[in-house]
Amino acid sequence: MNTELLPITTDSLRRAGALIQEGQLVAFPTETVYGLGGNALDEQAVLNIFRAKERPVDNPLIVHIASREQAFPLCRWTDLADTLADAFWPGPLTLLLPRTALVPDVVTAGLSTVALRLPDHEGALAFLASCGRPVAAPSANRSGRPSPTTAQHVLEDMAGRIPLILDGGISQVGLESTVLDLSGEHPTVLRPGAVTPEQIAMVAGSCEVADSVMRPLQADERAPSPGMRHRHYAPQGRLTLVQGHPDAVAREIGRLYDAQPGARILAMHSHLALYGDRPVSDLGLDAADAAHRLFYLLRSFDAQGVPRIFSETLPPTGLGLAVMNRLARAAEFDIIKV
Numbered sequence: 001m002n003t004e005l006l007p008i009t010t011d012s013l014r015r016a017g018a019l020i021q022e023g024q025l026v027a028f029p030t031e032t033v034y035g036l037g038g039n040a041l042d043e044q045a046v047l048n049i050f051r052a053k054e055r056p057v058d059n060p061l062i063v064h065i066a067s068r069e070q071a072f073p074l075c076r077w078t079d080l081a082d083t084l085a086d087a088f089w090p091g092p093l094t095l096l097l098p099r100t101a102l103v104p105d106v107v108t109a110g111l112s113t114v115a116l117r118l119p120d121h122e123g124a125l126a127f128l129a130s131c132g133r134p135v136a137a138p139s140a141n142r143s144g145r146p147s148p149t150t151a152q153h154v155l156e157d158m159a160g161r162i163p164l165i166l167d168g169g170i171s172q173v174g175l176e177s178t179v180l181d182l183s184g185e186h187p188t189v190l191r192p193g194a195v196t197p198e199q200i201a202m203v204a205g206s207c208e209v210a211d212s213v214m215r216p217l218q219a220d221e222r223a224p225s226p227g228m229r230h231r232h233y234a235p236q237g238r239l240t241l242v243q244g245h246p247d248a249v250a251r252e253i254g255r256l257y258d259a260q261p262g263a264r265i266l267a268m269h270s271h272l273a274l275y276g277d278r279p280v281s282d283l284g285l286d287a288a289d290a291a292h293r294l295f296y297l298l299r300s301f302d303a304q305g306v307p308r309i310f311s312e313t314l315p316p317t318g319l320g321l322a323v324m325n326r327l328a329r330a331a332e333f334d335i336i337k338v
């Protein structure tokens with residue numbers, strides 16, 4: 001199959017909408033990462049998503065909608081969902097709500113909840129409007145690789161597997177959405193993202209964070225969010241995190257780096273001077289910069305065949321929690337404390 005990469009225009013949107021209505025797949029930009037979309041109400045189209053990504057079928061998809069009203073037939077909507085949608089939609093917040101029979105089992109991996117999101121991206125919203133139906137879309141990477149934040153990244157993973165990629169430039173947030181479970185007694189973050197537990201608590205009154213967010217799952221443990229179970233976000237080179245006082249971290253990373261030809265270092269901008277004249281990849285000034293750059297940098301290391309990566313950690317508060325959740329999983333929890 002030939003894979004076209006097109007800018008977002010009236011023509012490419014019309015073509016994208018027609019492909020989705022025929023049961024085909026289209027990759028599209030959002031503010032978080034690029035999504036791989038298919039008609040959420042067409043079981044065959046959804047199965048094609050799993051096939052193109054080589055994704056295990058026990059890992060459910062997020063259903064993307066162009067308006068809040070589009071969610072109503074798919075779930076048991078609640079007042080709290082309204083309050084959160086008022087505050088954070090369109091935006092990087094996915095709500096888990098009890099599903100209706102309209103949603104095919106394959107979308108939710110047989111779970112009783114459906115994941116819903118209204119993205120904050122002009123191109124994504126235009127694409128969803130042209131589809132005229134809810135679109136199931138996980139990140140547009142091959143399973144296990146870092147999520148794509150550019151159309152070029154999608155092409156690397158999906159060339160020959162899907163007919164169309166819509167190019168909307170670089171994704172602003174750079175990490176996948178916050179997944180918030182509203183089906184239990186208290187709103188609970190299952191996957192941290194750019195909408196933080198602190199922000200959710202301000203609006204919802206309270207917000208819990210699943211304790212699996214910052215630790216590996218045990219072999220026999222049921223994952224609250226199935227995506228957390230699989231090896232995830234991983235670069236091809238082995239990644240190790242070093243945690244502690246910045247001076248001690250830079251000393252340890254410097255020592256490790258010097259012993260490993262071809263290794264790379266990830267560090268916050270304010271620490272660059274601590275690494276002397278070693279070349280360091282800059283994670284930026286704050287957690288938002290680090291979120292925006294992380295997957296991009298990991299993918300650039302893959303493209304260069306980098307065998308070994310050493311990274312600083314961030315305080316796990318605010319958006320730092322989401323960055324650390326991805327970094328720790330990309331490192332398969334190989335974390336050195338100094």
Ligand code: AMP
Nearest residue numbers: 060061111113114115138139225226227
């Ligand atoms: P992706 O966009 O590729 O990160 O995939 C969507 C993620 O949303 C999955 O990895 C799941 O962890 C999460 N998700 C989607 N639906 C549900 C659900 N019904 N219950 C729990 N987690 C879900």
Ligand code: MG
Nearest residue numbers: 138139147176
């Ligand atoms: Mg993903």
